[in-house]
Amino acid sequence: MAQLTMIQAITDALATEMRNDENVLVFGEDVGVNGGVFRATEGLQKEFGEDRVFDTPLAESGIGGLAIGLSLQGFRPVPEIQFFGFLYEVMDSVNGQMARMRFRSGGSLNAPITIRSPFGGGVHTPEMHADSLELLVTSQPGLKVVIPSSPYDAKGLLISAIRDNDPVIFLEHMKLYRSFREEVPEEEYTIPLGKAAVKREGTDITLIAYGAMVQESMKAAEQLEKDGYSAEVIDLRTVQPLDIETIVASVEKTGRAVMVQEAQKQAGIAANVVAEIMDRAILSLEAPVLRVTAPDTVFPFSQAEEVWLPNAKDIIETAKKVLTF
Amino acid sequence: MAAKKSKQFDPLETLEAIQEKFEMVQILDEEGNIVNEDLDPKLSDEQLEELMNRMVYTRILDQRSISLNRQGRLGFYAPTAGQEASQLASHFALEKEDYILPGYRDVPQLIWHGWPLHQAFLFSRGHFMGNQMAEDLNVLPPQIIIGAQYIQAAGVALGLQKRKKEAVAVTYTGDGGSSQGDFYEGINFAGAFNSPAIFIVQNNQFAISTPRELQTAAKTIAQKAVAAGIPGILVDGMDPLAVYAVTKDARDRAVKGGGPTLIETLCYRYGPHTMAGDDPTRYRTSDTDSEWEKKDPLVRFRVYLEKKGIWNEEKENAVIEKAKEEIKAAIKKADGTPKQKVTDLLGIMYEEVPFNVQEQIDIYKEKESK
Numbered sequence: 001m002a003q004l005t006m007i008q009a010i011t012d013a014l015a016t017e018m019r020n021d022e023n024v025l026v027f028g029e030d031v032g033v034n035g036g037v038f039r040a041t042e043g044l045q046k047e048f049g050e051d052r053v054f055d056t057p058l059a060e061s062g063i064g065g066l067a068i069g070l071s072l073q074g075f076r077p078v079p080e081i082q083f084f085g086f087l088y089e090v091m092d093s094v095n096g097q098m099a100r101m102r103f104r105s106g107g108s109l110n111a112p113i114t115i116r117s118p119f120g121g122g123v124h125t126p127e128m129h130a131d132s133l134e135l136l137v138t139s140q141p142g143l144k145v146v147i148p149s150s151p152y153d154a155k156g157l158l159i160s161a162i163r164d165n166d167p168v169i170f171l172e173h174m175k176l177y178r179s180f181r182e183e184v185p186e187e188e189y190t191i192p193l194g195k196a197a198v199k200r201e202g203t204d205i206t207l208i209a210y211g212a213m214v215q216e217s218m219k220a221a222e223q224l225e226k227d228g229y230s231a232e233v234i235d236l237r238t239v240q241p242l243d244i245e246t247i248v249a250s251v252e253k254t255g256r257a258v259m260v261q262e263a264q265k266q267a268g269i270a271a272n273v274v275a276e277i278m279d280r281a282i283l284s285l286e287a288p289v290l291r292v293t294a295p296d297t298v299f300p301f302s303q304a305e306e307v308w309l310p311n312a313k314d315i316i317e318t319a320k321k322v323l324t325f
Numbered sequence: 326m327a328a329k330k331s332k333q334f335d336p337l338e339t340l341e342a343i344q345e346k347f348e349m350v351q352i353l354d355e356e357g358n359i360v361n362e363d364l365d366p367k368l369s370d371e372q373l374e375e376l377m378n379r380m381v382y383t384r385i386l387d388q389r390s391i392s393l394n395r396q397g398r399l400g401f402y403a404p405t406a407g408q409e410a411s412q413l414a415s416h417f418a419l420e421k422e423d424y425i426l427p428g429y430r431d432v433p434q435l436i437w438h439g440w441p442l443h444q445a446f447l448f449s450r451g452h453f454m455g456n457q458m459a460e461d462l463n464v465l466p467p468q469i470i471i472g473a474q475y476i477q478a479a480g481v482a483l484g485l486q487k488r489k490k491e492a493v494a495v496t497y498t499g500d501g502g503s504s505q506g507d508f509y510e511g512i513n514f515a516g517a518f519n520s521p522a523i524f525i526v527q528n529n530q531f532a533i534s535t536p537r538e539l540q541t542a543a544k545t546i547a548q549k550a551v552a553a554g555i556p557g558i559l560v561d562g563m564d565p566l567a568v569y570a571v572t573k574d575a576r577d578r579a580v581k582g583g584g585p586t587l588i589e590t591l592c593y594r595y596g597p598h599t600m601a602g603d604d605p606t607r608y609r610t611s612d613t614d615s616e617w618e619k620k621d622p623l624v625r626f627r628v629y630l631e632k633k634g635i636w637n638e639e640k641e642n643a644v645i646e647k648a649k650e651e652i653k654a655a656i657k658k659a660d661g662t663p664k665q666k667v668t669d670l671l672g673i674m675y676e677e678v679p680f681n682v683q684e685q686i687d688i689y690k691e692k693e694s695k
Binding site for chain 2: 051056057059061062064065066067068069070071072073074075092093096097102103104105106107108109110141142144164165166194241242243244245
């Protein structure tokens with residue numbers, strides 16, 4: 001066991017899968033000799049060679065096409081999109097092409113591609129770096145979307161994503177890259193896609209979150225505990241497909257829920273989670289399911305992040321509204 | 326201090342000098358004469374006959390497809406008449422190992438690469454079984470997003486290179502498609518990786534109603550290769566021998582590690598853009614149509630082969646009859662294909678069925694059992 005940051009756990013997962021399967025290829029802008037703008041691919045080119053870890057021209061759409069073409073030759077591409085705000089450039093390759101490869105070929109072809117991409121606020125990045133655009137990919141049938149919140153989860157989920165024979169979007173929150181260390185086993189292990197984790201057990205209210213909002217929810221739960229409320233925290237880990245079973249079981253137990261996301265209210269996946277709870281557990285509810293989200297503006301100028309991004313305080317406030325409804 | 330005299334920079338001269346380099350390659354003229362003996366690919370009589378067979382067959386396939394579409398027995402169809410040399414002579418230069426990434430008009434190349442005719446008809450109608458490709462058939466289904474096939478071809482070519490296969494990725498787009506970002510990214514990626522790809526632009530003069538001149542001020546599309554630093558060739562797309570020769574040359578270079586090539590074929594589509602209500606009389610004149618009909622690839626190739634004594638009316642009629650029969654049988658086979666169910670569609674989404682899809686399979690299974 002070793003104490004790793006999330007970025008180290010990601011590098012470890014990539015190296016593990018590259019050793020396991022010679023078809024795994026890592027490529028993108030500056031992922032080779034430079035080791036990635038966040039060092040996520042540090043040392044990989046040295047260990048595996050330029051044939052398997054390589055830089056590309058600066059063109060996200062071309063990177064998407066490259067991944068699709070390579071997968072048609074039996075490779076298992078793990079391309080990187082430098083920041084997920086640049087998704088728009090490669091939207092067709094992702095939603096219009098790889099997501100549909102199995103379907104449009106009547107099941108005769110597939111696209112075992114894992115797209116890694118950083119996102120997330122709180123680190124004062126310039127424009128179009130931090131936007132939470134997961135809704136744009138969760139709404140596309142054919143994709144799976146994974147968002148880890150800890151080093152341990154990041155390794156196990158990334159190994160699963162790479163081994164999956166359908167395309168997976170693996171979103172890495174920039175603020176979580178080096179914010180804390182955690183015990184991560186040196187050997188390989190997997191965490192199933194589509195399975196949430198109960199991060200904290202509770203009986204009065206369920207806080208459902210993903211990405212950086214998991215930690216904020218944990219902080220909120222601690223405070224709520226002091227105020228006499230027992231909050232259960234669920235980390236979705238995969239935001240498409242949702243782990244309905246875990247969500248519903250928790251809501252049936254607590255009777256109250258808050259859905260927490262960093263994305264704007266009109267974006268993200270919170271509305272989807274609320275709808276699923278309505279469909280499946282309305283008779284267990286003591287109060288409406290409320291959402292903690294960012295306001296419906298464009299992602300803020302960096303100096304305004306603190307007042308704009310949702311945090312533990314917002315979660316406590318909303319949870320109390322639900323608890324005292 | 327006196328100013329130093331420097332040579333005047335003349336960008337117009339540079340542009341002209343570049344554009345002049347892209348002269349049209351032609352081997353067979355409109356009367357069926359060899360006009361460029363040096364470039365003649367010297368195909369055997371059997372090869373020449375087979376190429377003519379395929380071109381005639383495909384002309385009939387186009388006529389029958391239009392008619393079947395009008396009868397409502399086919400769906401989406403993009404006419405191909407006029408492009409037989411561009412499509413089939415380029416395909417004739419390929420090997421079975423070569424991977425084709427077609428556009429929506431490039432159904433004939435797939436058929437001659439081994440896509441069963443009834444499946445091409447199912448593609449037209451909109452049935453998933455049309456796109457189920459046999460394992461040893463190196464093709465993708467026709468691409469609807471113009472340009473996407475280009476960036477994907479760069480990826481397939483890089484894959485072939487990494488697998489050390491002696492094969493190429495071949496992709497086709499139209500003149501309008503050369504304005505897309507993915508067109509440029511595709512050729513530029515293949516150039517940067519020096520991958521074995523052949524990019525073909527079938528310049529049939531119109532993108533639906535928009536004439537070629539409105540796409541770009543560039544005199545040729547072939548010269549766009551310069552932006553990627555790769556060879557570009559302009560070829561008479563109504564001349565089967567020229568199209569074959571330049572494609573063969575590009576393939577030979579690619580498999581020897583010489584990188585990609587961009588080929589512009591100057592051709593013409595006689596029919597509408599698609600059978601979905603496009604009316605070409607709105608945007609082009611009958612004069613232009615008849616001018617291009619004189620250049621018909623079938624006419625000049627027929628004359629050439631007749632002069633060589635390897636083609637006659639009897640042979641041509643035999644191909645026509647064969648085509649008609651096979652088309653009839655294929656339509657019948659397509660008719661016999663089971664109707665699609667929602668559970669079929671849910672079943673081809675993922676390898677491991679996620680929760681939401683499984684739930685819906687159960688719901689639709691119930692509906693379908695009633």
